[in-house]
Amino acid sequence: MNYTILIYETAANFAARNDPDPDRREAYWSAWPPYAQALREAGVFAGGAGLEPPDTATTLRFHGDQHHVQDGPFADTKEQLGGFFIVDVPDLDAALVWAARVPHSPGRICEVRPNLKPMG
Amino acid sequence: MSDDATHRAVEQAARASYGRLLAFLAARTRDVAAAEDALADAFHAALEHWPRDGVPAQPEAWLLTAARRRLIDAARRAQVRRDALPTLLAAADEAEEQTMPDATFPDERLKLLFVCAHPAIAREVHTPLMLQTVLGLDAARIASAFLVKPATMGQRLSRAKAKIRDANIAFEVPLSGELPARLGAVLEAIYAAYGSGWDDVAGADPRRRGLATEAVALGRTLLQLLPAEPEVRGLLALMLYCESRRDARRDEGGAYVPLSRQDAARWSRPMIGEADRLLQDAQRAKRLGRFQLEAAIQSVHARRAATGVTDWEALALLYEGLVRLAPTIGALVGRAAAVAEARDAAQGWALLQAIPADAVRDYQPYWALAAHLLARLQRHAEADTARERAIGLCEDTAMRVFLRQQARNPP
Numbered sequence: 001m002n003y004t005i006l007i008y009e010t011a012a013n014f015a016a017r018n019d020p021d022p023d024r025r026e027a028y029w030s031a032w033p034p035y036a037q038a039l040r041e042a043g044v045f046a047g048g049a050g051l052e053p054p055d056t057a058t059t060l061r062f063h064g065d066q067h068h069v070q071d072g073p074f075a076d077t078k079e080q081l082g083g084f085f086i087v088d089v090p091d092l093d094a095a096l097v098w099a100a101r102v103p104h105s106p107g108r109i110c111e112v113r114p115n116l117k118p119m120g
Numbered sequence: 121m122s123d124d125a126t127h128r129a130v131e132q133a134a135r136a137s138y139g140r141l142l143a144f145l146a147a148r149t150r151d152v153a154a155a156e157d158a159l160a161d162a163f164h165a166a167l168e169h170w171p172r173d174g175v176p177a178q179p180e181a182w183l184l185t186a187a188r189r190r191l192i193d194a195a196r197r198a199q200v201r202r203d204a205l206p207t208l209l210a211a212a213d214e215a216e217e218q219t220m221p222d223a224t225f226p227d228e229r230l231k232l233l234f235v236c237a238h239p240a241i242a243r244e245v246h247t248p249l250m251l252q253t254v255l256g257l258d259a260a261r262i263a264s265a266f267l268v269k270p271a272t273m274g275q276r277l278s279r280a281k282a283k284i285r286d287a288n289i290a291f292e293v294p295l296s297g298e299l300p301a302r303l304g305a306v307l308e309a310i311y312a313a314y315g316s317g318w319d320d321v322a323g324a325d326p327r328r329r330g331l332a333t334e335a336v337a338l339g340r341t342l343l344q345l346l347p348a349e350p351e352v353r354g355l356l357a358l359m360l361y362c363e364s365r366r367d368a369r370r371d372e373g374g375a376y377v378p379l380s381r382q383d384a385a386r387w388s389r390p391m392i393g394e395a396d397r398l399l400q401d402a403q404r405a406k407r408l409g410r411f412q413l414e415a416a417i418q419s420v421h422a423r424r425a426a427t428g429v430t431d432w433e434a435l436a437l438l439y440e441g442l443v444r445l446a447p448t449i450g451a452l453v454g455r456a457a458a459v460a461e462a463r464d465a466a467q468g469w470a471l472l473q474a475i476p477a478d479a480v481r482d483y484q485p486y487w488a489l490a491a492h493l494l495a496r497l498q499r500h501a502e503a504d505t506a507r508e509r510a511i512g513l514c515e516d517t518a519m520r521v522f523l524r525q526q527a528r529n530p531p
Contacts, residue, residue: 031511031520038512042482096267097482104517 002046002088002115003095009082010107014053031103039087044098048085079109086115126171133179134163138256139341141184143228145191146235147291152253153281154191162186184225229254230345231291233338237305238289245280246309252277254341255334265313265331303346307355307411310338314359332366335359343398353402354412357395361418364391376518384425392422410446413438417454432462449475453485456493465496484513488523495526 016028032050039045054073061068073080085102089095092114099110138159145155162183176182235241236249248266251257263273283289294302314335339356346352368386371377399415417438424430439455452475460468472490480486487510494503507527514520 030524034508034512036512038482038509041509041512092272093268096269100267100515101513103520 001090002086003092004113004115005085005087005095005099005102006081006111006113007083007085007102008079008109008111009105010079013082013105013108014080016105017053028105031105035101035103036085038101039085039098044087044089044094046086046088048083050083051081053082054080079107082108123171126167126175129170129175129179130163130166133166133183134256137180137183139229139232139254140225140227141180141187142253142256143232144184144225145187146253147228147231149191150288150291151281151285152235153278153285154194155187156253158187158190158194159183161190180225227345228291229341230293233306233342233345234293234302235284235289235291237302237309238284239302239305240287240289241280241283242276243305245276246305247312248273248277249280250309250338251313251331251334254338257334261330303349303351306342307351310335310342311355311358311411313338314362332359332363336363348405350402350405350407351409351411353398354409354415357398357402357415358411358418360391360395360398361415361422364388364395364422370518374518376516376522378522379421380430384428387422387425389425392425395419395422408441408445410442413442413445417442430461432458436462449479449483450485453480453483453489457489460489460493460496465493469493469497482513484510484515484519487513488519491523491526 013028016024019025019028036045036048039048057071057073059070059072059074061070061074085098087095087098089098092112095112095114099112102108102110141162142152142155142159145158146152149155165186166179166183170176232253233250236253237246241249248259248262251262252259259274259277260270262277263270266273268276293299313331315332336356336359339352339359343352343356364387365379365382367388368382368384369377377383395415396419399412399419402412402415417435420431420434420438435458436455439451439458442451443455453472456468456471456475458468459471469490472486472493475486487506491503491507491510494500494506504527507523511520511523514523
């Protein structure tokens with residue numbers, strides 16, 4: 001069964017990606033490949049992507065047949081979606097174990113949701 | 121009396137007596153959920169009455185009387201399970217007698233522990249059920265400790281309690297013939313609350329860290345109730361040895377310190393002393409078991425506080441015995457680590473490789489040890505791959521940082 005681990009980041013987490021201090025930049029980036037690799041080696045990786053920061057977002061709203069295009073993310077919250085992984089595991093308990101292994105960083109939050117079963 | 125002081129009195133009564141009160145009520149009705157509800161109501165009533173009327177001379181008896189009144193009311197309201205009523209009334213009478221000065225009501229917690237770890241109850245619920253019924257921990261906290269969705273944990277606990285009631289699981293201490301097997305399940309459930317004792321490479325499981333104190337409390341309760349069983353002593357000794365090193369597992373800056381590099385001066389001598397005595401008493405019974413062996417392993421580590429050295433040969437032998445008795449993945453990895461230290465890295469690596477790959481795909485300590493041993497064998501590329509895997513499986517930031525540093529400064 002597929003579960004999606006949604007990873008929410010603070011402005012500070014996003015800023016760390018391009019921190020002028022190479023150590024801090026490294027601390028951000030170096031944590032992800034081992035995690036993704038561990039998912040693959042354990043045979044549970046079913047997809048995922050890191051996302052560019054929320055200021056690159058474009059939001060579309062639909063009003064009948066009209067659409068309204070806006071700069072920025074749709075929700076103005078402190079934490080914004082920074083990326084996600086899809087894991088193929090037997091149950092939610094196993095998905096939560098993988099979510100707990102997402103590299104920790106102050107303010108980072110993970111949300112785990114079951115994926116809908118594929119239609120058709 | 122101030123509200124604060126009353127709150128404290130109620131809290132104290134809850135901490136000291138929750139398990140005994142619940143065990144007494146549940147043993148007589150076999151309905152754990154109803155007993156919990158009644159006891160919760162009794163504590164609420166205490167918060168209402170005690171500030172006004174003062175804390176009663178025998179708070180436990182007061183709570184018991186209040187709780188069984190609720191139980192009787194609830195049974196009458198439900199109009200079902202009429203058959204339970206006589207039992208409830210009998211409990212009421214008994215409780216009434218117990219309000220006499222100096223009388224204490226019987227301690228039924230041992231029966232409750234055996235019910236929680238009953239073979240008819242799903243294994244994964246044994247520990248949560250004990251924590252909730254014997255120690256009064258709330259489901260949300262248990263869910264966090266076991267990394268389970270709180271709603272799911274709530275459902276699992278309710279289902280287990282319904283099973284106890286509907287299957288009429290007896291509140292009794294097993295007869296001596298079945299005792300060892302049934303006791304094994306109780307010990308395992310308590311140890312599961314403590315978390316992994318093999319902290320050499322892994323560090324204590326961070327999820328369970330918050331429950332270590334609770335697990336020790338359960339171990340002490342069990343010892344008080346079953347003083348003649350050596351494995352009970354073994355388990356408590358094991359947990360105390362591990363607890364004695366808690367502060368030494370992190371340095372001042374919060375960085376992870378592996379067991380072999382811990383400053384033994386920071387280990388708790390009183391805890392080691394208590395664990396030593398428990399283990400010696402246990403061994404006098406001449407009935408060796410898994411937990412005595414695990415405690416013995418930890419006692420060898422603890423001896424470094426006195427001798428300054430670690431007897432790896434003794435550890436390798438003890439792990440050999442443990443693997444024969446209880447071949448868990450933790451024991452197999454621990455044996456490989458001990459053999460690598462006692463003899464050489466190649467022998468340790470051979471033992472590590474013999475563990476089935478399926479069993480270690482996401483077992484972090486395996487990969488951390490593999491990285492360590494491969495580096496010692498000068499197989500650096502393979503060591504790096506294993507280390508990356510161990511880092512990817514970390515739940516703990518301090519451990520992740522430690523492994524990264526190892527990559528830069530190989531042994």
